[in-house]
Amino acid sequence: MMTTFSNFFLTFVLLSQATFSLSKRCHPEDERILLQIKKELNNPTLLSSWKPHTDCCNSNWDGVACSALINGRVGYLSISNDTKLTAQFPPSIGNISYLESLFIYDLPKLTGTIPESLTKLTKLQYLTIRATGVTGPVPKFTAQSRSLVNLDLSHNNLFGTLPPLLYKLPSLSGVLFNNNKLTGSIPPSYGYFDNSNLADLDLSYNNLSGKLPISLAKLDTYVVQLAYNKLEGDASMLFGSDKKTNVIDISGNRFNFDFGKVQLSKTLAILDVSHNKIYGNFPTGMENVPLLNVSYNRLCGEIPKVGYFNTFDVYSFIHNKCLCGSPLPSCK
Known part of the structure; x- marks a missing residue:
């Protein structure tokens, strides 16, 4: 009798896990990348809700939301307002291939450089990296970033010159590079932004x-x-x-x-x-x-x-x- 009960209980557990797995919307690749980002940020308390085997698409993970257009893929990520978080900028963020909005701000002890991989996120529309300790040059956004609507890299420690090809991004409405350490002249190409969009x-x-x-x-x-x-x-x-x-x-x-x-x-x-x-x-x-x-x-x-x-x-x-x-x- 006990053996029968044990088998029943084991079957129930397996079926429950299978049902939960089937009900999870979060794509396993996006879940893996998010957990890697958490690790790269030294597992901050801010991201304590990011737990394996839970669904990142059901508002369980703070600052994470899935795309309304592409089922199960992470489209929104916000990590902000933590004066204690101490880490390098997580390079894995550039691997969230369906990301539409990225907000990284008010993290004064977040250092390192902004990875060029962010420029390859073809669906990215809103990019904010503001009030952090990141340094290095402004990434060279190319035609791959043509969906970008707002680019806010203000209040950081960025240096180097202004990227000259930004004017080729047809959807840009905001370019905010204020409060950095940028040098050089303003490129002549900045007179050729699409005035119907740039605000x-x-x-x-x-x-x-x-x-x-x-x-x-x-x-x-x-x-x-x-x-x-x-x-x-x-x-x-x-x-x-x-x-x-x-x-x-x-x-x-x-x-x-x-x-x-x-x-x-x-x-x-x-x-x-x-x-x-x-x-x-x-x-x-x-x-x-x-x-x-x-x-x-x-x-x-x-x-x-x-x-x-x-x-x-x-x-x-x-x-x-x-x-x-x-x-x-x-x-x-």
Whole structure:
């Protein structure tokens, strides 16, 4: 009788395991890769829910979700907000072949380089690696990455030059490389992004240098941020009355051009040109810009008493060659 019960129990266990295995959505290859990533990250507490023999597709694994289009394949991965996680960037992430969204952020002790294998993820649309300790160059994204919509590699320790072929990625709406250690000049190809898609170009707080390529006159995006680099010369090509620009921030550079000759977008809401060598007077339409900073330049003339000029304080205008009028001292 006992033998019969034991056989029954063993059969029940085997059938239960088989049923569970058949019910698991997570593809075994993706499960293997995720567990390898966990190992490469030194098995952090953050990933304690990643356990073998459980289903990564049923919201059991924190930060993991499977694709809505491809059954059983991991399409979403987020690892973030852990000041204690200490490891090199896990190279195995580049092996999750159906990945659509990858978010790695607020991991200050995550070091190493970003693997080039990420550029071979043909379905990747959203890539964020932000506020980490990763270093090395920006990966060279090629035509294989044509699905990429948003590329955020900000607040890291990346060095080297800007990748020149990004403009060939037709779906890009955001390129954020700010707060790194990038050097060299802005490639002329950056004037050839698809303006119907690109909304945000942020290269601020790096060590970029040289003159802006004239091709940037073709750039027509909502946000252009080049603040606090070592750029010089003319930046007037960034402006244009027919552009859709909302934000231009070129502060903290060495730009030197006649401000009075630029044409402002009718949609311009934030303009910061402070801490440069810009000269001349205010361009037509400046009174329609709600947020303005022209301090620490070489501007001249009387500050108009119209529109938004009546709302700005002294810090929007201080340290110019010969600006005068409220909120600065009166003109003589």
